[in-house]
Amino acid sequence: MNQLLLLVLTAGLLTLVFAFWKTRWIASRDPGSDRMMEIGGAIREGAMAFIKAEYRVLAVFIVAVALLLYFFNKGRGPNLELVAVSFAVGALCSGLAGFIGMRVATRANHRTTNAAVTSLNTALGVAFAGGSVMGLSVVGLGVIGLVVLFYIYEPMFIGLPQTMEVLSGFAMGASSIALFARVSGGIYTKAADVGADLVGKVEAGIPEDDPRNPATIADLVGDNVGDVTGMGADLFESYVGSIIGAMVLGSAAVTSAGMATSQLVVMPLLLAGAGILASIIGTFFVRVREGGNPQNALNLGIFGAGAITLIAAWFIAHWQLPEAVRVGGKDIAAVSVFMSALTGLIAGILIGLFTEYFTAENRAPARRIAKQSETGAGTNIIAGLSTGMFSTVAPVVVIATAIVLSYAFSGLYGIALAALGMLSTTGIQLAVDAYGPIADNAGGIAEMSQQDPEVRQRTDRLDAVGNTTAAIGKGFAIGSAALTALALFAAYTRVVGLDSIDVSQPTVMAGILFGAMLPFLFSSLAMKAVGSAAFDMIEEVRRQFREVTGLMEGTERADYAACVDISTKAALRKMVAPGLIAVLTPVLVGFLATPAMLAGVLTGITISGVLLAIFMANAGGAWDNAKKHIEGGAYGGKGSDAHKAAVTGDTVGDPFKDTAGPSLNILIKLTSVVSLVIAPLIK
């Protein structure tokens, strides 16, 4: 087994080498004009100040939880208190990945602007390099952390289930940080965005990212804080969660099958390792010749990596499982394992395509919302909400089918593998996701440094290119969240020893109802935070427009720092309550009520979390693109009444798609993994 782990570890280390090499390459690019560097510097400064303040708060949380985990597990059995170490390491790795991503993104942004002065493709090169540093650091740190801990823990415990019990803390650490990072990043970026848009675009009628708008720098910092750090921590959590979910269920299967070897536990790590190598190879496919289509380059990278991983998965499955093993009345063979992973992959792509359909600018749903903007904001909002609700149908059918199929292939282990199937190429997927905000920032810098409009057009094009790929990434995020949560949830029921979770028991039903309410409460707090921070931001921007003489004429510089400060403070203050609800609910229900009721609560959270997440993400995306459609000239174009209505819709969509929606994906896994970690204590 050790050699196998070494292989995976090597793949993990390789990503860090790659990330280091790419970072050096980015640093060697021309940083652009003084003005570009100045703006870039201001963004970097704001972002770093925020991340430092955030990590200071989170350090307190991590130390406190680690101590609790230590003391509650101390004396329960030899070495079981190490779960506290796993938790802290998971949190650290997640934080480190976010930090690396932020550093490179705030270096790549103005270099991308400068590259865009020359050509689209050079700009793509710089932006994508930045994204790939982020993507590969995330997966690299994930597997390195897991393999090293597993390597250390394994000889310390008698059985694999105990090893996995202790290792699960790693996922809990990753999920906790992810939730706080997503919520705070989402509040930060949307408070700034809503404030900048409503006063700047709607009231004052100046363009987006105009240097006269005091909220512009905060808005650009927000892209990094929310879309880079937040998303990085988010995907780190998903990635690690899906691997650990599969390993825990694998270890349960090993025990029940009485196998001497541990293929089912190691296989998820091997698949992850293969996905990492495939992702590195994939990044080399992303090359555009002058005049070529950047979209094709990105597609080649993503689908190339996916194909390589699938082929590798086929061989890994046959190598590790030369003969079928019987687990819980089901034969798990190489082919069935492969089919489960493939089911997940196909489900993820399908959900992504549906996501694309419901949100893309050139599709019927966004167009319908644009049309309904003609009669005002009221009908625009109604259309957006109903589109978001309608868009839950197809993904839910896909997820439900994937659950049934992947289970039919290889039992509960199959559900976990389906999630892993979607996420094995996270490295390159995240590279494409994180490239978006870099291009977005580059556009903002171009605008603020008053470049030729052609430069902004290039960065806009760059930003738009990643959209379809990003939609598929969202599909993977939602699909894998549902499946991973189920896997972790199944692992929890195994550990607490529940044979069944019977809905007809009133405590279970009450638990489901209570659990289903939590995503509503959680979203409410997130939206309220954005709303009130945006309110403060609007008042501040209005104040500056009113009081700072010469601002609108461009003779006086706006006070950007005041707006950065509003976002920073609001984000840090308002991330606490939603985060604590997520962590404390399973603990309180688990200790005060019964394990069965907690199972009900987890069911409820998962179900309503998945639905609300899809609803909010897609409604937000559709509003955004309906607005873009009008800005492209439809229904009177920019400045028309329809445009004003569409901007209002987009404002509502902002906290939907960038604050509450994505946080819900983390919420459902965090509550499951917390339950899994405390399971031995409450059973």
Add this chain to the structure above:
Amino acid sequence: MNQLLLLVLTAGLLTLVFAFWKTRWIASRDPGSDRMMEIGGAIREGAMAFIKAEYRVLAVFIVAVALLLYFFNKGRGPNLELVAVSFAVGALCSGLAGFIGMRVATRANHRTTNAAVTSLNTALGVAFAGGSVMGLSVVGLGVIGLVVLFYIYEPMFIGLPQTMEVLSGFAMGASSIALFARVSGGIYTKAADVGADLVGKVEAGIPEDDPRNPATIADLVGDNVGDVTGMGADLFESYVGSIIGAMVLGSAAVTSAGMATSQLVVMPLLLAGAGILASIIGTFFVRVREGGNPQNALNLGIFGAGAITLIAAWFIAHWQLPEAVRVGGKDIAAVSVFMSALTGLIAGILIGLFTEYFTAENRAPARRIAKQSETGAGTNIIAGLSTGMFSTVAPVVVIATAIVLSYAFSGLYGIALAALGMLSTTGIQLAVDAYGPIADNAGGIAEMSQQDPEVRQRTDRLDAVGNTTAAIGKGFAIGSAALTALALFAAYTRVVGLDSIDVSQPTVMAGILFGAMLPFLFSSLAMKAVGSAAFDMIEEVRRQFREVTGLMEGTERADYAACVDISTKAALRKMVAPGLIAVLTPVLVGFLATPAMLAGVLTGITISGVLLAIFMANAGGAWDNAKKHIEGGAYGGKGSDAHKAAVTGDTVGDPFKDTAGPSLNILIKLTSVVSLVIAPLIK
């Protein structure tokens, strides 16, 4: 048993006598000036035309479903095909109750206007008389239908469970009609309302119900179609559903306890009968002396009837259950039965009080939304959505607690009794609910017939008085829907013979996920229907303002019929899809998948339906009152930018609170009762 049934039947017949007497009394009131009568006539005409067209469509549906029920149950056992008869009778009774309510409401409205010319209290008398005809017809027809069918069926079958199997069709008929009536009524009224408000109030700046607005008559017809007929069918369904749910679970308990007598089956009917008598008595408490407070009068009526019912319930329980019976390992005694019903009643009142808090004009949530309107429609909408989501917390905790407690008192039967506890005084509750739209209509007629402003103020005051009581009514609707759905759902699992519904089975989990999606799909269709009908309405009103010369000057009459036509057609066309989804889903899942998966689907529908219903109803109510708060003078009052933003929020809230939200309460029961009816076929 027969004497007991006769007692209940007598109570039912008494309500009809009472309703007839009250109707005669209303007809004897002064119908007002020619102009009042003319407007009242136009409203009546539009409403009757709609209800006739609607019933024509529904007749096809009823005949088709009744035939299907007949042929599928024919030959399965002697007389089992009578379920088709029960279905048709249930549908007819529901339709009849809606028709009676509509007739009396469209007669009471202009008489209320005329009474308001003299005094507030005379107007209260007329409006409340109209409401009480509606309320008492609903409960009267409900128990008469049930008792007569039960009386006929009982000797035809060997056991009570078979009798109840056939009788369940009555609830299915009632629920089907209710769903169509609610959805179509909701679409009708909100399309007209949104259209009238957005163009009239926001664009043209003319007051609500101004005769120059072409959508005014459609708007006033909508109040009757949506709030009278729709609500009547809705409460008929709730009432009948909760009685039948308790009877079915009682019959299951009788079988399992091997009791020779059938107290548990008859007790729900006796409680309903007591509630009816208490409601009739309660209406006599609603009397105001000149200068007295109408709110106190309504409270006295409602709480007086509640107290009488509780006292009666105590005696009925002790009379019917002199000794405890043991059912499913639980002792069911007189006291435990009483406590279950009391639990439901308290839960309903608590949910109502929370509803009132989250929606009332003078409370923090609506005020906060009003404040957020200052920065525009975007922040108003975000605040409303987050308020609605937050407002799910308390009711869910109350419902979850009520489930656990009422079960602890008397098992599943206790859950059904808790629902019945809330609904036993439906008669007087509905009287208060239905009095609202009559007062509302009276105000519209006052405005249109250009009465002294004082008259409108009186009707507005009248309308406002019922608000708190109506909020409690909403709490009862939501709470009882959740509990009744659970009771029917439990009855379904008994009939199909499921011992447990195990969430850890992937088909069950997939079913829950799929089921939880349906309320989203359903709400989406309802909102989309309102949005597109409102869009047509807005275009038509704008066209008339543009093309009809002399309209704004008041020299030319608007073409009201064109607007009535748009609402009518949209409502009838768009009610079909949501209705069919509700009816067909359980049938398809039941026949194509497994009974366990259908149980999962029902769980999902119930859970997400309850949450969405609370969210939508409260968000809508809060937006409405935030607007009213601004109209009362806050943040610049009428015509200010904050007011425009608040009107947009109210527009979004309209389909939330009056179309999608209340329909969801019916959806969750309809799917459960359809499952119960088809259960013998799929097991």
